[in-house]
Amino acid sequence: MVRNYETTFIINPQSDDATIEKHVSDIKDIITNSKGTIINENHMGTRRLAYEIDKLTQGYYATFIYEAPTEVLPLLEQHFKINEAYIRDLTIRLECDPQEYLKQQDPFGKHGSDRDSDRPHRHRSDKPQTKSDDAPDKAEAAPEKTEVKEESTKADDAPADDKPSEDKA
Amino acid sequence: MGVIRGKKICRFCENKVTMINYKDERILKRFTNERGKIIPRRVTGNCAMHQRKLTTAIKRGRVLAIVAFAAESYR
Incomplete structure (x- = not known):
């Protein structure tokens, strides 16, 4: 059965760019090799982690939105578990149309900036x-x-x- | 005597949001307190549907280290 999924994962940023790129393409290969099609690919790059994971404070984030048969998931899971370069991974099933999902990625982007003053809570980063x-x-x-x-x-x-x-x- | 305020409107309904992005640090932080706890909807004025979606988004964000489970100073 073919379904829409979104997989986000964090790679250890301490390795060089070429190996990071390889880790990302590995995931892509697993998906495409099992008759999946990638709809969207998003590299968020190196970001600060909200908490330390294995003594790391930064991580390389990448996201794939794809349509694939359910058999892909155990393969991906295995790959994430075996390879230590992947710090975290999360796969969710998209219940809605992936294109619509992509449109909704930044809901407050256009209208929210003018209403920032009445947000319930201000963080230090927002000061x-x-x-x-x-x-x-x-x-x-x-x-x-x-x-x-x-x-x-x-x-x-x-x-x-x-x-x-x-x-x- | 408490100050009577107008009914709070759900921010997500206002912007016609159907999905909440768990990778958007800005939104997740807006609805969590300094400790990293999810702010109740009686405070934020969110509707039940969007509070439910927000909760799952925050919990997913925590797994991916986008928002903290607990603030560093309280750990």
Whole structure:
């Protein structure tokens, strides 16, 4: 039975580019050799890992979206397990059309950037962005404050003048 | 007396999202707290369907070291 799958895996980035490339093409060969067709190939490249895996802090990420018979999965699994260069792997079944799936990869990309201000939680990594957003606001707010101060000093003067006059009366 | 706020709208419904990408660090981090815990939908205002999809996406992201299981400082 032919189904759509997406396989993402992480390769140890310490080996040279040629071997990394070979590890990626190995996966591709396994898929194509068992009558599978690759729909999309995405190399995210070397990224920082969210947590240490085998004392590694970085990993080379690659993703394949493909249509293949179910027999491919045990072959891939075996390959990932035998070869130590693969740190992690994840294969998921795509329930929907792969083309539609690819379109949805960046849902907030077009519309989300303008609504970043009301996100539920801000991370440290996001701070530089928010700071740059706040900067113009502060610049606008600054002149207003000085105006208020001037008014308040005037207001302070006024009652001071009144009080002595009340005493006299 | 609590402040009465308007009903929160699901961010994913608003953008007509049908699938949540588990490789997108930005989205996964947006809906997890500093510890790496998934923020409940009573806080974020997500609808049940999208919270379900988000949960699986975050859990997949954790396997691939895109988001942490727990923040480094708390380990």
